[in-house]
Amino acid sequence: MAFDTCRHLRTSLLDLHRTLVTLERRDYEKRNGPLGAGDFLQVMAYSDDMRWLDPLSRLIVMLDEALDGKGDADLTPLPVAQRARELLALDRDxxxxxxxxxxxxxxxxxxxxxxxxxxxxALKAVGTTAPAA
Incomplete structure:
Protein backbone atom coordinates (compact mmCIF):
# COMPACT_ATOMS: atom_id res chain seq x y z
CA MET A 1 0.00 0.00 0.00
CA ALA A 2 1.30 3.43 -0.85
CA PHE A 3 2.56 5.52 2.05
CA ASP A 4 0.25 8.40 1.09
CA THR A 5 -2.79 6.12 1.03
CA CYS A 6 -1.93 4.79 4.46
CA ARG A 7 -1.38 8.30 5.82
CA HIS A 8 -4.73 9.40 4.36
CA LEU A 9 -6.44 6.51 6.13
CA ARG A 10 -4.78 7.46 9.41
CA THR A 11 -5.85 11.09 8.99
CA SER A 12 -9.44 10.15 8.24
CA LEU A 13 -9.64 7.82 11.25
CA LEU A 14 -8.09 10.48 13.44
CA ASP A 15 -10.66 13.03 12.23
CA LEU A 16 -13.41 10.53 12.99
CA HIS A 17 -11.97 10.00 16.46
CA ARG A 18 -11.82 13.77 17.07
CA THR A 19 -15.45 14.10 16.05
CA LEU A 20 -16.43 11.36 18.50
CA VAL A 21 -14.39 12.93 21.30
CA THR A 22 -16.10 16.27 20.67
CA LEU A 23 -19.50 14.57 20.90
CA GLU A 24 -18.52 12.73 24.07
CA ARG A 25 -17.24 15.94 25.64
CA ARG A 26 -20.48 17.73 24.82
CA ASP A 27 -22.53 14.94 26.37
CA TYR A 28 -20.26 14.67 29.41
CA GLU A 29 -20.37 18.40 30.06
CA LYS A 30 -24.17 18.43 29.75
CA ARG A 31 -24.30 15.91 32.58
CA ASN A 32 -21.40 17.15 34.72
CA GLY A 33 -20.75 20.79 33.86
CA PRO A 34 -17.92 22.39 31.89
CA LEU A 35 -14.38 21.07 32.16
CA GLY A 36 -11.02 22.47 31.16
CA ALA A 37 -9.05 20.64 28.49
CA GLY A 38 -6.74 18.98 31.02
CA ASP A 39 -9.63 17.80 33.17
CA PHE A 40 -11.43 16.35 30.17
CA LEU A 41 -8.23 14.62 29.08
CA GLN A 42 -8.22 12.91 32.48
CA VAL A 43 -11.81 11.79 31.91
CA MET A 44 -10.86 10.43 28.48
CA ALA A 45 -7.86 8.59 29.89
CA TYR A 46 -9.40 7.09 33.02
CA SER A 47 -13.18 6.97 32.78
CA ASP A 48 -14.76 3.63 32.02
CA ASP A 49 -17.45 5.57 30.14
CA MET A 50 -14.87 6.40 27.47
CA ARG A 51 -13.50 2.85 26.99
CA TRP A 52 -15.89 2.33 24.08
CA LEU A 53 -13.51 4.45 21.95
CA ASP A 54 -10.57 2.08 22.56
CA PRO A 55 -11.01 -0.03 19.39
CA LEU A 56 -10.74 3.05 17.17
CA SER A 57 -7.89 4.50 19.24
CA ARG A 58 -5.92 1.25 18.92
CA LEU A 59 -6.33 1.23 15.13
CA ILE A 60 -4.94 4.75 14.90
CA VAL A 61 -1.96 3.79 17.08
CA MET A 62 -1.34 0.72 14.91
CA LEU A 63 -1.33 2.89 11.78
CA ASP A 64 1.00 5.36 13.47
CA GLU A 65 3.41 2.56 14.30
CA ALA A 66 3.21 1.11 10.80
CA LEU A 67 3.87 4.53 9.25
CA ASP A 68 6.78 5.17 11.62
CA GLY A 69 8.24 1.73 11.03
CA LYS A 70 8.06 1.02 14.78
CA GLY A 71 5.27 -1.53 14.73
CA ASP A 72 5.30 -5.29 14.62
CA ALA A 73 7.31 -6.41 11.59
CA ASP A 74 4.37 -8.53 10.45
CA LEU A 75 1.89 -5.64 10.67
CA THR A 76 0.77 -4.28 7.35
CA PRO A 77 -1.80 -1.50 7.03
CA LEU A 78 -4.22 -3.69 5.05
CA PRO A 79 -5.36 -5.78 8.08
CA VAL A 80 -5.72 -2.56 10.08
CA ALA A 81 -7.84 -1.12 7.28
CA GLN A 82 -9.98 -4.26 7.18
CA ARG A 83 -10.53 -4.04 10.94
CA ALA A 84 -11.48 -0.38 10.55
CA ARG A 85 -14.03 -1.31 7.89
CA GLU A 86 -15.53 -3.92 10.25
CA LEU A 87 -15.58 -1.40 13.09
CA LEU A 88 -17.41 1.17 10.94
CA ALA A 89 -19.92 -1.27 9.43
CA LEU A 90 -22.96 0.48 11.01
CA ASP A 91 -24.33 -2.73 12.49
CA ARG A 92 -27.52 -1.69 14.27
CA ASP A 93 -27.91 -5.17 15.75
CA ALA A 122 -10.04 6.38 2.62
CA LEU A 123 -10.75 2.70 3.23
CA LYS A 124 -11.90 2.33 -0.36
CA ALA A 125 -8.58 3.80 -1.52
CA VAL A 126 -6.76 1.20 0.56
CA GLY A 127 -8.61 -1.49 -1.32
CA THR A 128 -10.34 -3.33 1.49
CA THR A 129 -13.65 -4.90 0.75
CA ALA A 130 -16.83 -4.74 2.74
CA PRO A 131 -17.43 -7.68 5.06
CA ALA A 132 -19.94 -10.23 3.82
CA ALA A 133 -23.46 -9.50 4.98
Missing amino acids: STLPFMVRYMAHFDSCPDLVEAHARALS
Whole structure:
Protein backbone atom coordinates (compact mmCIF):
# COMPACT_ATOMS: atom_id res chain seq x y z
CA MET A 1 0.00 0.00 0.00
CA ALA A 2 1.30 3.43 -0.85
CA PHE A 3 2.56 5.52 2.05
CA ASP A 4 0.25 8.40 1.09
CA THR A 5 -2.79 6.12 1.03
CA CYS A 6 -1.93 4.79 4.46
CA ARG A 7 -1.38 8.30 5.82
CA HIS A 8 -4.73 9.40 4.36
CA LEU A 9 -6.44 6.51 6.13
CA ARG A 10 -4.78 7.46 9.41
CA THR A 11 -5.85 11.09 8.99
CA SER A 12 -9.44 10.15 8.24
CA LEU A 13 -9.64 7.82 11.25
CA LEU A 14 -8.09 10.48 13.44
CA ASP A 15 -10.66 13.03 12.23
CA LEU A 16 -13.41 10.53 12.99
CA HIS A 17 -11.97 10.00 16.46
CA ARG A 18 -11.82 13.77 17.07
CA THR A 19 -15.45 14.10 16.05
CA LEU A 20 -16.43 11.36 18.50
CA VAL A 21 -14.39 12.93 21.30
CA THR A 22 -16.10 16.27 20.67
CA LEU A 23 -19.50 14.57 20.90
CA GLU A 24 -18.52 12.73 24.07
CA ARG A 25 -17.24 15.94 25.64
CA ARG A 26 -20.48 17.73 24.82
CA ASP A 27 -22.53 14.94 26.37
CA TYR A 28 -20.26 14.67 29.41
CA GLU A 29 -20.37 18.40 30.06
CA LYS A 30 -24.17 18.43 29.75
CA ARG A 31 -24.30 15.91 32.58
CA ASN A 32 -21.40 17.15 34.72
CA GLY A 33 -20.75 20.79 33.86
CA PRO A 34 -17.92 22.39 31.89
CA LEU A 35 -14.38 21.07 32.16
CA GLY A 36 -11.02 22.47 31.16
CA ALA A 37 -9.05 20.64 28.49
CA GLY A 38 -6.74 18.98 31.02
CA ASP A 39 -9.63 17.80 33.17
CA PHE A 40 -11.43 16.35 30.17
CA LEU A 41 -8.23 14.62 29.08
CA GLN A 42 -8.22 12.91 32.48
CA VAL A 43 -11.81 11.79 31.91
CA MET A 44 -10.86 10.43 28.48
CA ALA A 45 -7.86 8.59 29.89
CA TYR A 46 -9.40 7.09 33.02
CA SER A 47 -13.18 6.97 32.78
CA ASP A 48 -14.76 3.63 32.02
CA ASP A 49 -17.45 5.57 30.14
CA MET A 50 -14.87 6.40 27.47
CA ARG A 51 -13.50 2.85 26.99
CA TRP A 52 -15.89 2.33 24.08
CA LEU A 53 -13.51 4.45 21.95
CA ASP A 54 -10.57 2.08 22.56
CA PRO A 55 -11.01 -0.03 19.39
CA LEU A 56 -10.74 3.05 17.17
CA SER A 57 -7.89 4.50 19.24
CA ARG A 58 -5.92 1.25 18.92
CA LEU A 59 -6.33 1.23 15.13
CA ILE A 60 -4.94 4.75 14.90
CA VAL A 61 -1.96 3.79 17.08
CA MET A 62 -1.34 0.72 14.91
CA LEU A 63 -1.33 2.89 11.78
CA ASP A 64 1.00 5.36 13.47
CA GLU A 65 3.41 2.56 14.30
CA ALA A 66 3.21 1.11 10.80
CA LEU A 67 3.87 4.53 9.25
CA ASP A 68 6.78 5.17 11.62
CA GLY A 69 8.24 1.73 11.03
CA LYS A 70 8.06 1.02 14.78
CA GLY A 71 5.27 -1.53 14.73
CA ASP A 72 5.30 -5.29 14.62
CA ALA A 73 7.31 -6.41 11.59
CA ASP A 74 4.37 -8.53 10.45
CA LEU A 75 1.89 -5.64 10.67
CA THR A 76 0.77 -4.28 7.35
CA PRO A 77 -1.80 -1.50 7.03
CA LEU A 78 -4.22 -3.69 5.05
CA PRO A 79 -5.36 -5.78 8.08
CA VAL A 80 -5.72 -2.56 10.08
CA ALA A 81 -7.84 -1.12 7.28
CA GLN A 82 -9.98 -4.26 7.18
CA ARG A 83 -10.53 -4.04 10.94
CA ALA A 84 -11.48 -0.38 10.55
CA ARG A 85 -14.03 -1.31 7.89
CA GLU A 86 -15.53 -3.92 10.25
CA LEU A 87 -15.58 -1.40 13.09
CA LEU A 88 -17.41 1.17 10.94
CA ALA A 89 -19.92 -1.27 9.43
CA LEU A 90 -22.96 0.48 11.01
CA ASP A 91 -24.33 -2.73 12.49
CA ARG A 92 -27.52 -1.69 14.27
CA ASP A 93 -27.91 -5.17 15.75
CA SER A 94 -24.48 -5.18 17.38
CA THR A 95 -24.20 -5.21 21.14
CA LEU A 96 -20.52 -4.24 21.12
CA PRO A 97 -20.00 -1.08 23.18
CA PHE A 98 -18.28 0.73 20.30
CA MET A 99 -21.10 0.12 17.84
CA VAL A 100 -23.91 0.85 20.29
CA ARG A 101 -22.46 4.26 21.20
CA TYR A 102 -21.30 4.98 17.64
CA MET A 103 -24.78 4.38 16.26
CA ALA A 104 -26.36 6.62 18.91
CA HIS A 105 -24.06 9.47 17.83
CA PHE A 106 -24.34 8.62 14.14
CA ASP A 107 -28.10 8.99 14.14
CA SER A 108 -27.97 12.45 15.67
CA CYS A 109 -24.85 14.12 14.28
CA PRO A 110 -24.32 15.19 10.65
CA ASP A 111 -20.63 15.93 11.41
CA LEU A 112 -20.13 12.28 12.33
CA VAL A 113 -21.89 11.12 9.18
CA GLU A 114 -19.48 13.27 7.14
CA ALA A 115 -16.41 12.02 9.03
CA HIS A 116 -17.66 8.46 8.60
CA ALA A 117 -18.02 8.97 4.84
CA ARG A 118 -14.48 10.36 4.61
CA ALA A 119 -13.16 7.33 6.53
CA LEU A 120 -14.99 4.95 4.18
CA SER A 121 -13.54 6.81 1.21
CA ALA A 122 -10.04 6.38 2.62
CA LEU A 123 -10.75 2.70 3.23
CA LYS A 124 -11.90 2.33 -0.36
CA ALA A 125 -8.58 3.80 -1.52
CA VAL A 126 -6.76 1.20 0.56
CA GLY A 127 -8.61 -1.49 -1.32
CA THR A 128 -10.34 -3.33 1.49
CA THR A 129 -13.65 -4.90 0.75
CA ALA A 130 -16.83 -4.74 2.74
CA PRO A 131 -17.43 -7.68 5.06
CA ALA A 132 -19.94 -10.23 3.82
CA ALA A 133 -23.46 -9.50 4.98
